[in-house]
Amino acid sequence: MKLSFLDELYTTPGPIAGAYLDTSRDIDDPDKAVALRWRHLRDNLAEQGTDDATVEVMAEAVGTDGDVPGRHGRALFAAHGQIVLDEKLPQPPARDTAHLSEIPDAMPLAVQHAPDIPYVVVDLSREGEGVALDVVARLQAGRWPMSRVAREPRLERLTTADQWHEGAARLAQELEDLVHRNGAEVIVLGAAAGQPWERGVLLNRMPHALRERTVMVPRGEGQPTADTGRALLEDEVGDLLTQRLNVRDRMHLDMYQAQRARHPAESEGVAGAVAALQRGQAQALLVNRPAEPTRRLWGGAKPTHIARSADELWVFGAPSVREAPAESALIRAVVGTGAELVVVPREELPLNDGVGVLLRYTTAP
Incomplete structure (x- = not known):
């Protein structure tokens, strides 16, 4: 991230x-x-x-x-x-x-952005009955979980049921454009139980690349028309995406696990993370949630001025030093050195001290 x-x-x-x-x-x-x-x-x-x-x-x-x-x-x-x-x-x-x-204590804010997955929701519903039956499609892009409080506009398209085949083709094209503009990794396709026809017609008109990213979720029978001020299908999207990683973070995690197998001492724990950030060598910092109990580190004027003791910082020539919570010092160094952050559930990959570091390069064994 x-x-x-x-x-x-x-x-x-x-x-x-x-x-x-x-x-x-x-x-x-x-x-x-x-x-x-x-x-x-x-x-x-x-x-x-x-x-x-x-x-x-x-x-x-x-x-x-x-x-x-x-x-x-x-x-x-x-x-x-x-x-x-x-x-x-x-x-x-x-x-x-x-x-x-x-x-500043910015780690809690950064963590709330994770897993930072771009997605698009398409919610299909029926309105009316008989010859007056319409298919209503509502679309909304977002980045999970910030879309809960930073919503993109909703788009609404209404098509008479007897014209749904043509309407679905137009909607598929609009959906493809929206996915490309927002870099969506997942398309969440929602419809109430008993409405497989509308969903099937749309899927058949979507390009193969979009169908591969589409996950179908059931929606309750309640009317989805009211705009509650929250993200479209928020609960369903949350159930689907909360425990995932975005594509880039997953790539970093896979690279990290391969690196840790070869260089465990350089890859894990506060000591390894601090050493990498001091040298501007970190490609990504991995942190567990829930977090470890708060530790303390020392920081100076520059993002790379980070150490486990004041004496260590003086060696680096820092003109002034101050003690800070470990997570505050780590996230400042991550931002200042252009590294990224990967938030990993502890149950998926427990890390020593709750911290790991993916290196831009490794020293020779």
Whole structure:
């Protein structure tokens, strides 16, 4: 997973104030609940020495995601009275947190982007009956799981049932264009039980390359027409994609496993990851979820200034050093060296210290 969305976070002079906040709307009086949560974080930021202008600009941003229904969260980063990064989170944070640091706590935000799979949904339904029967197709592109809170527009196409063969051919062409524009790896084709004809006609008119990417999912009998403000077929897409990796991350994982078999000491654990990032040698950092208990590392002015002790950083000539949570220092080094992030479920591949590193090259055995 590429992390270019974090670039500005590391080009802004610190210190940077950050907050992770549950802004869910699935409770009674959510505005009051969010305001109370923010009050605690605001006090915490002030106690850590955050300047008033920065706290105020963050306060103005809190609560502006009221248009997103259901469970979700917010990640806010600001410095010197300006918002640096503001993202909605598909899941609320495990707990509300606030921090002021030279090395921002960006790993929780990055992890919420995973597995970052581009997809397209096609949902077919019937409206009317008899000679007035219509086939309705709804299409929506997205990147899972961020599509939960960052929706693309829905497209809707209506075709009379007796014209569905021609309508399906036109829809297949539109679908192919949408897949290519969005780089979709998966096409999720939904239809209610008892509606195999509409789905079969469309499949038969799709190019072979698209049929190979298509996964059919059942949808309940309820009306799918209402736009709830959430992603189209969100639950079905989540069941299908949540435990997957995108194509690029899967390639990195396969390469990593081959590398680890040959060079285990260089490939696994915090020590191996730090050594690779110091040299700009990391192609991708692998992290387990759930995460290991928080460790501490040391960082300097540059992304490659990362070490397990302050003395080690002085050897690298870092003019100033500071202690930081390991994940904060690691993700900064990943972004700063142009590496990528692969989030791997622990049950699929447990890693020492919950961390592994895929190298751009390896030293001779």
